[in-house]
Amino acid sequence: MPGSSAAPARVNDFTIRFANVNGSGSASANSLILKAICRMGVPVVGKNFFPSNIQGLPAWYEIRVTRAGWRARGASVDLLVAMNAETYARDLADVAPGGWLVYDSSWPQELLHSRADVQALGVPLAELCTEHFEGGRTRTLMKNVMYAGVLAALVDLDPAVLRGLLDESFARQQRLRDTNVRALETGYQWARAHWSCPLPLRVERMEATRGQVLIDGNTAAALGCLYAGATVGAWYPITPSTSLMDAFRGFCAQYRVDPATGRHDYVILQAEDELAAIGIVIGAAWNGARAFTPTSGPGISLMQEFLGLAYYAEVPAVIFDVQRVGPSTGMPTRTQQCDLLACAWASHGDTRHVLLFPDSPAECFTMAVQAFDLAERLQTPVFVLSDLDIGMNDWLTPELTWDDGYRPDRGKLLSAEQVAALTTKFHRYLDPDGDGIPYRTLPGVSPKAAYFTRGSGHNRLGAYTEDSAEYQDVMDRLARKFRTAATLVPPALSDGQGASLGLVSFGSCDAPVREALAELRAGGLAIDYLRVRAFPFGTEVEEFLAAHAALFVVEQNRDAQLRSLLTLATAVDKRRLFSILHYDGLPMRARCIVDGVRAVLAEGVQA
Amino acid sequence: MPGSSAAPARVNDFTIRFANVNGSGSASANSLILKAICRMGVPVVGKNFFPSNIQGLPAWYEIRVTRAGWRARGASVDLLVAMNAETYARDLADVAPGGWLVYDSSWPQELLHSRADVQALGVPLAELCTEHFEGGRTRTLMKNVMYAGVLAALVDLDPAVLRGLLDESFARQQRLRDTNVRALETGYQWARAHWSCPLPLRVERMEATRGQVLIDGNTAAALGCLYAGATVGAWYPITPSTSLMDAFRGFCAQYRVDPATGRHDYVILQAEDELAAIGIVIGAAWNGARAFTPTSGPGISLMQEFLGLAYYAEVPAVIFDVQRVGPSTGMPTRTQQCDLLACAWASHGDTRHVLLFPDSPAECFTMAVQAFDLAERLQTPVFVLSDLDIGMNDWLTPELTWDDGYRPDRGKLLSAEQVAALTTKFHRYLDPDGDGIPYRTLPGVSPKAAYFTRGSGHNRLGAYTEDSAEYQDVMDRLARKFRTAATLVPPALSDGQGASLGLVSFGSCDAPVREALAELRAGGLAIDYLRVRAFPFGTEVEEFLAAHAALFVVEQNRDAQLRSLLTLATAVDKRRLFSILHYDGLPMRARCIVDGVRAVLAEGVQA
Amino acid sequence: MSFLPKPKVAHPGLPLNALGLNRRDYEGVMSTLCAGCGHDSVTAAIVQACFELELPPHNVVKFSGIGCSSKTTAYFVAGAHGFNAVHGRMPSIASGAHAANRHLHSIGVSGDGDSLSIGLGQLAHVIRRNPRMLYLIENNGVYGLTKGQFSASADVGTRSRRGDVNEQRPLDPVLLALALGAPFVARGFSGDREQLVPLLKAGLSSGGFALIDVLSPCVTFNDHEGSTKSYAYVREHREAPVALDYIAPRRAIEASYAAGEVLPVTLHDGSRVLLRKLEPDYDPTDRTRAAAFVQERALANEYVTGLIYMEPERRDFHTRHNTADAALNALPFARLCPGAGKLAEILREFR
Amino acid sequence: MSFLPKPKVAHPGLPLNALGLNRRDYEGVMSTLCAGCGHDSVTAAIVQACFELELPPHNVVKFSGIGCSSKTTAYFVAGAHGFNAVHGRMPSIASGAHAANRHLHSIGVSGDGDSLSIGLGQLAHVIRRNPRMLYLIENNGVYGLTKGQFSASADVGTRSRRGDVNEQRPLDPVLLALALGAPFVARGFSGDREQLVPLLKAGLSSGGFALIDVLSPCVTFNDHEGSTKSYAYVREHREAPVALDYIAPRRAIEASYAAGEVLPVTLHDGSRVLLRKLEPDYDPTDRTRAAAFVQERALANEYVTGLIYMEPERRDFHTRHNTADAALNALPFARLCPGAGKLAEILREFR
C-alpha cells in the first residue's frame, strides 16, 4: 500500500514517467499535471519522448519535480504511470528501486510481471471509463485525464488547481469541461478510496515559480521573430522545427492583422522545399524585409548552396536550426547538437558563418531578436542553433521581457535620404569603416542606389570580375568582417573563476552541466564554467581557455563538434580539451557529466 | 632586332605567354606549340587562363619550357605573343625586363605603347592572312597557326615536328592540313626573312620527355573510371569538371560498345541537377555497379543531403570534385583547393568522409581506380579532390601504366554462392570482422539476401529503430570504420628526413612546392616534405608532424583548410603549423612558397 | 519503440501462385500507420498485385522517399531489397539502381508532398528518362508525417485540422505527367482495390515508367467533410472513362467483349490489358484528348480514375541507352577493362 | 578580363518617354555573349519594352540564375537592382523579394537549362505562387555556358556540336506552364522583335506571373541545320494563333478591328491588349484548348508563338496572402512589434 513504503518521504524532488501510446490524447493530461505542479509554485521539468509516426507507437513523458529548480532531465524514474501494455515490461524495469508503478488493472493479469523493489498500484482505468463514459473516443481520452486524477491523489496535487486549469482550457466548451472534471474526480476519488494517499513522493506548495512561465523554445523563438519585426517567414515542414512557424503564424494572426481591413503585415510561405525556403528568405532580406526560416538537419544540408551565396554576396538571413539526431534522416524525434560544423562552414569554398547557441526557450526569444540584428549588421546568414529538447519541450522560464526602447539594428542600410545625399556614385562592396562591413541599398528607394548582386566573382565596386587581385580583395574583407562578427555576437558567460579546471559547454547542455557542477563542487572539486553562446568566439572565450589547465568540453554529438571549433578558432592547445560526449538522442542528464569529469580526473589529469 | 638583344641566351628555360581572345581558335595553335616542344624532348608546362564565357573575352595561355622538368607555372613571362589588342597594355606590362613581345603590326599604331626593356616584334599577321587566305573564318583561324609559325622561327622549333603534328591532326582532311601548313610556313618564313632567328630564348632538342605524355587530369580520371570498371556515370555539367565525363563518354564509345550488336556496357546519364546526379550514383552503386559523378563546388553543396545518406546507410559512391574558385559561383574558370571542409564533413549530423588528393593527372588515373576500390571496401562515398589546374591543363606525365593482374576490390559484397551458404539469416549492419565494415548483398541475387536500406535510425540488424542504444551502436561502428579507412587510403609520401623544418602540402601544390624546396635547399635550408594524399590521415602523417619542430602547410585556399584537418585529426600542436596560403585563382608559383617560408623564418621561428 | 515482429504463421489453406508462394509471402513488417490510413489499403493492393503477377520477391526492388506513404515499402514484399531514401529524391536512386540492373521489378512509393513539392523536379525527370518502374503517388492532399500541412495537391478551400484554408490551386499529378510526356498514366483510389489491383499489374508490366496517382485518404489530417481527398468525397466524385482487365501472358483472354468497345493492348512482358470504354469518346492512347478530358472533369470537381493514358510504343530507358542485355552490375571485369595493351594505344594520342 | 566600360554618350536626338528617359537609359553594361546570340536580341526587346512602358528604372528588379541567358540581366536597365542568383533557383529569390515589396516590377531571365532541369521544381512552384513577375525562358535547347550539352528542351534528333544525338523527348515549357495552372503563357522568338515587345509589355502588365518562352537560338552550339531551335527553323515553323497589340493605359485604342475577331483584355495596370485571332477557333482564355492546340502543332513540329493563354481574373500572390498595401520592407517598426504590454498578455497563456 502506498504510504507504507519504507522509502523516505521525497517532497518536491522526484520524477514521474508516463508510458503512453502516441495519438491517444495523453499529451494534454501530462501537460495538465506539469502545469498544476508549476502553479503550486514547485519547479518542474517536462520531457516528451515521442516516435516518428502519427499514431499507435510507444511514447513517454517525464515530469521531474525539482525543489532545487534544476532544469535537466531527472536522474531516475521514481513513479511510473504505465499506460501502454506493450512496453510494460521495459517500463517496469526502468523504475528506480523503491519506486512506484501505476498500471491499469483492467489489463489481463498475465501481462504483468513484478519487481520486489517496486510497488505496483493497479487501478481499473478501462473499467472506470466504461462505467462513467459513453463512446470509444471519449473513453480513450478520459482514461488520460483519469490517471491525472489518480496521480493527483498519489502525489498530492491540489484538485482545485487542476480544476482551474480545466476551466481555463475548456472555458468555451462547458460540456467538455464537465466530462474532464468528472474523469479527474473519478480517478482522484478512486485512488483515495483504495490507497492511503499521498505517497512519500509528493508535491508541497512552494513559491518558487512566481514570475515564471512554461514555454517551449520554438514558441519563444517565434515570439522573438514577431518582436524583432520579421515580416517574411518561409519554411518547409520538418520535425522538430515545424512548431516554430506554427507559433509565428498564430502570433501574426493575432498581432499583425489590421483589424479594420483584415490585411496582413506579414507573409508566410510554405515553400516547396528547403532550397526554396532559404531562397525566399535571401530574396526577402535582400529586399529589406526581416526574413527567417526554421528547419532541421536535412534542411541545412539542402540549403548549403544558397548559404554560400548569401555569405559571398552578403545578404542577411536568419536560420533556426532546431537540431535533431543525425546523420541523414536519423531519428527525427530525438535531440542532438550535431549540426555545428555543417552550419559553421556551410557551403563549398572558403565560407564562415555566425552561429548563436540558445540554452533555453528564454534565449530562443532573445537570440532570435539578436539574430536579426546581427544578420543585418553583418549582412550575412546567422544561425540560431537550438535543438529538439529546447524547441519542443516546455521549460520553466522566467517571464520573457521586452524593452520598448528597442529599435532594430538595420546595419549599414542606406535610407533614401542617405542615398540622396551621396556625392559620389554608390558602390556596394567598399569598406569605408574598416570593419569589413560594406553599405547596402534597397531596390526602389532611389535612382542613384542600384547595384548588382551576384555569387560570381565581383570586385569592391560590385562589378563582375575574374581578376585575381580584385577577387582576393573581397575575400580578405570578408575575413575581416568575420573578425568583426566576433566582437558583436553575444559573449560567452562564465561561472566561477580561479580554478585550474574548466568546463566549456553550450546550448541545452547548460541545464545538466549546472546540476553536475553543483554536485562536483559539493564534492570539493574546484571547477569553473564557460557557456559559449556564439561562434565566432569572442576574446572572453580565448581568455577562459587560456586560464585553465584542463578543460572539459561537454556536448551532444559523437564527433566533438564544439571542441573542433574551439580547437580551430582559438589558441587553445587541444590536449587540454577533454570531451564529454552524449549522443544517444535523449536529453542529457547531470550524471553523464559528473561521471565523465570524474573518469577523466581518475586518469590523472592535472587539475 | 632579335638576336641582337643583350640578354644571355636561355636555352630550354623560359616562359611564353599567349594573349588571345576566347572562341577565336587559338587553343589549337597553342597546343600545337606545346606538343612540338614536348616532341623535341624538352619538358613543358602548359597553363590555360580562360574566361567564364564563350566568345570574345580575353584569354591567356602560358607555355613554360623547362629543361629541369619543373611542373609548376613559370616565374615570369619572357616572351609574349600579343594577339588581343584590348589587353595589349597590361600584357606588355607583364613581360619580364629583357623580354620580347610579338604583336600584330597590322594594328593601328596608336594602340601600341612600348617599354624600353622589352623588345617588340611586329608581324603583320592580319595582312598576311588576307593575302594568303580567303574567307573571314579561315583568316581568323589561320592567324593563330601563323603566329605558331612565327614562334617556331623565333624559338627554333623544328618545322618538321610541327608539320608532323598537323599531319596527324588532319590525317583525314587533306585540304585543311594544307591550309594549316601554309599558314605555319608563311609565319615561319616571314619571321626568318625579317629577323635574325632564333632569339636567345630557344628550344634545343633533349631526350627528357621520352615515355611521357601530355594529358589533363580529367581525361586521366576518366581513363581511371574506364579501367576500374565503372559502368554508370551520372553528372550535371559544370566547369571545370565537364571534360571528365566527355572523356569517359569518348572512351566508352570506343571500348565499351559491342562491335557486333552496338550495345553498350555502360550508361551515362546527364541528370537534371547535382542532387539527382549523386542520387543516381548512390542508387547504381547500391545495386552493385561502379558509379561516379564529376562535379565542382556548387555541386558538392547540392549533394550534401545525399552524401549524408550514403555515409549513414553505407553506400559506395565516387565523387570527383574538380575544384574551382569559391565560395558560391565564384570564378568558375579559376583554380583553388577550397572544398576540403565541405567534403570532409559533407552533410549535417556526425559525418566523416574519405578524401583523396591527386597531385597530377597521373594520380587522377591511379586514384580514380583506388577510389572505386575504397568506396566498395568501405561502403561509403569517396571524394577525389582534384582542381581546375590539374583537371583542365595538359601536364607532362610519365606514361600511365596498367597491371593486368588488377582485380576490383568489391569489398564485403556477398556473392550468390556466399549468400546461399549462409547458415543464419543475413543481417546488414553487423561487424563480424571488428573493422567496422559490415557485409552487403545485391537485389536479385538470392531470396535469402534481402535487407532494407534507410537513412533513418536503424540497428545493427538493419531494422528501423528509435532506440538510443541501438542507434549509438551503429554510430560507434561507423566511427570505427573511419579509423579503418585511415589504414586503407594511399599513404602520404615524404621527401627528406631528419630536418627540424617540415613542409606539408597536397594536390596541385606539389609542383610549385618541389620547385620551391629545391631553391630553399639550394640556399642551405634543411627542410623535409610530406605530401598528404588522403584523409583520414595515416600514422605516417602523425609521425611526420611529430618529427618536425615547425611545419609549413601550403595550400590554395583562404581559410587554411588542410591545416584545419591536420589540427583536428592529428595530435600536432597547431602552433607548429605555419600556413602558406595562395587563393587568387591562378596556379601557384614556386616563388610564393619560397617567399612564404622565408618570411616565417625571418620572424624567428625555431628551425 | 521498435516494430513488433509480425508473426509469420504458415497458412496451409491460402492459395499459392505458380512460385508456390501465398499472399502473405508478399507482405512486409507490420504497418505503423494510423488505423484506417488509405496507404495501408494501397499496400494490400500491392501485395495482391505482386502475388498475382507471381513476381519472385527477390527480383522486386522497392524505393521510397520520406513520409507516411514512403514508409510503406517496408510493409510489402519482405523478401525484396528496399531503399528508403531522402525526401523527394527517390526517383534518382531508382534510376541509378535501374541503370545497374535492368532486370529487376522496381516499385516506387511516394506521397504528394514527396513527389509534388520537394520532389517535383526529380519526378519530372524520371518521367523523361522512362525507366521500367511502377511509381505510385499515395495522394492525400496533406503532409501526413509532419502532421497535416497542405500539400501541393490540396484543393482550394480545403481546411486543415488547425483551421487554415488552402488557397493555392492544386497540382494534378496526372495532368503534369501527361504534359511531361509520361507513357503510362493512371489514377486509382485506395478504397477501390478492384480497380487498383489491375492498374498496378498493368503498370508493373508496362515496360516503362508507369505513374499511378492513388487517392489515399489521410484519416488523421484530411478525411473530414469538405476535404476533396476524403473517402466520402472520392467515392462520390470519381469517374472512370475506361475499365481495365489485366490478363497474364499465359492466360487466354477470357473476358468477352464487343468489338469497338474494348481495346486490347499487349504489354511489354506479353501480358495484356483490356480497356473497356465507359465513355464512348474516350481514347486512352490520345495524350491531348486524355489531358483535355481530365482537365474538364477537374473543373467539375471530378477525379478521373482508371487507365488514363498509355503509349504502347515508347522506347524505355535501356532501349534508348542501347544498354547490353546483361545487367551492368554483373558484367565480368574482363569485359569492362580494356587492359594494358589498349592503354598504350590510347596514350599514343597524347604524345 | 573585366568588362569594357560602355560609353554612355548622350544622344540628343533619341526620343524620350514620359519620364524624360531615352532608350539607352534602359540599357545595361556591354554584353559578353557571342556575336549573334539570340539572347542579345531579347535584351534589346526588354530595353524597348521597359522604355515604352515608361518604367522608372529603379522600380525595376532583375533576377536570374546562371547561364548565358542569366547573364543578360546585367545588360539591361542599369539603373535597376539586379540579383544574379544560383543556377535554377532564381524563382525563390524573386518570390522572397516580391514578398518584401510588392510594388516593384520584377523581371526574371532564365535559360532552358536553368528553368527546365535544375530549376524545374522552383519554376513550377513560383507559377503556383503567382507573384507579379515577368519570367522569361531564353530557350535555345542547349546549355550555352557549359558549351553545348542538350537541355531538356532539345528536340529528339538534335545533333550536338560534338556529334551526339539527343534521344530524349523535349519538355515544352508552354505545355508545362499550362498544366501547372500559369495565368499568362506566351511564346516569342528572339528574331521577331515586333511580336516580342508587345508580349513583354503585356507580361509586365499582367498583374501576375507571366511566363514567356522565348526561342532564342544559340549561334555557337545550336544554330546548325537540323536544329529545331535554329534561327532558320524557328522562322519557318512557327505559328501565331493570335496577334497582340499592347495599349498603354493612357492611350486610346487606336487599332480598328472587326468585332468577333479581336478580343480586348484589360490588364492589371489599366493597360489593354488586343488579341487579333489568326486562327478562328483559337481561344486564348481556354486553358484546355490552348494546351491541345500547342500539343497538336508540336506533333507537326511547329511552335505556337504569341499570347497562348491568359486568365484575366486570377488572384495574385499578395491578394491571396491578403498582404497590406504598403511594402512589408517599409512598415514602421512600431506597427510590427506588439510591445512590452502585449508580451505580458501573451505570456499569460503559458502559466
Ligand SMILES: Cc1ncc(C[n+]2csc(CCOP(=O)(O)OP(=O)(O)O)c2C)c(N)n1
Ligand atoms: C529534407 C526534408 N525536409 C523535410 C522533411 C520532413 N518531412 C517528412 S515527411 C514530409 C511530408 C510528407 O508528405 P507526403 O509525401 O505527402 O507523405 P504522407 O505522409 O502524406 O503520406 C516532410 C515534409 C524531411 N524528412 N526531409
Ligand SMILES: Cc1ncc(C[n+]2csc(CCOP(=O)(O)OP(=O)(O)O)c2C)c(N)n1
Ligand atoms: C549548381 C550548378 N551546377 C552547374 C552549373 C554550371 N552551369 C552554368 S550555366 C549551366 C547551364 C545553362 O544553360 P541554360 O540555362 O540553358 O543557359 P544558356 O547558357 O543556354 O543560355 C550550367 C549547367 C552551375 N553554375 N551551378
Ligand code: SF4
Ligand atoms: S497521418 Fe494520415 S497519412 Fe499518415 S499514417 Fe496517419 S492517416 Fe496515414
Ligand code: SF4
Ligand atoms: S554560347 Fe550560345 S547561348 Fe551562350 S552566348 Fe554564345 S550563342 Fe549565346
Ligand SMILES: [Mg+2]
Ligand atoms: Mg501526403
Ligand SMILES: [Mg+2]
Ligand atoms: Mg540554354
